[in-house]
Amino acid sequence: MSTGPLIVLVGPMGSGKSTVGALLAERLGVAYRDTDADIVAAEGREVSDIFVEDGEPRFRELERAAVRAAVAEHTGVLALGGGAVLDDGTRALLTGLPVVYLSMDVEEAVRRVGLGAARPLLAINPRRQWRELMEARRHLYTEVARVVVATDERTPEEVAEAVLDALELKDE
Ligand code: S3P
Secondary structure (H helix, E strand, O other): OOOOOOEEEEOOOOOOHHHHHHHHHHHHOOOEEEHHHHHHHHHOOOHHHHHHHHOHHHHHHHHHHHHHHHHHHOOOEEEOOOOHHHOHHHHHHOOOOOEEEEEOOHHHHHHHHHOOOOOHHHOOOHHHHHHHHHHHHHHHHHHHOOEEEEOOOOOHHHHHHHHHHHOOOOOO
């Protein structure tokens, strides 16, 4: 029987889930997995193309299936897409798992992603869009998380360290 993932990272886009996740996997000597990448591989299309061609509800269904498979199979570090927590079924799959919410304040978000064309969700009015996005999501990140780790003004290495501390995964 599988033991489930050692760490599951949730949080908004740009909070460092991929970078911190890869660092954590390296530190712990386990594999890193990312459900966005699983969806892209299964569909043979980019996430942005799935959104445009099939719509967000279909993407959330694919994401729920990807999270279901990953939590059943994967025993390393797992990162979810920023909007995964919006789906009731996906949140239910996270019950009892070591979920870490990587949080970030608005200024940090604007610094990291607001000006990037690759993040269309924040392209027009980054501060306002960020606030709206977080108003809709903050309570959901908190609901699924066992611990919250603030990433503001921290390097990915420092965040990884804080995650290991918070989950008590450090070697003596
Ligand atoms: C999304 C975040 C993205 C990706 C998709 C939707 C969101 O993942 O799943 O573009 O709704 O916040 P990252 O958080 O890895 O950028």
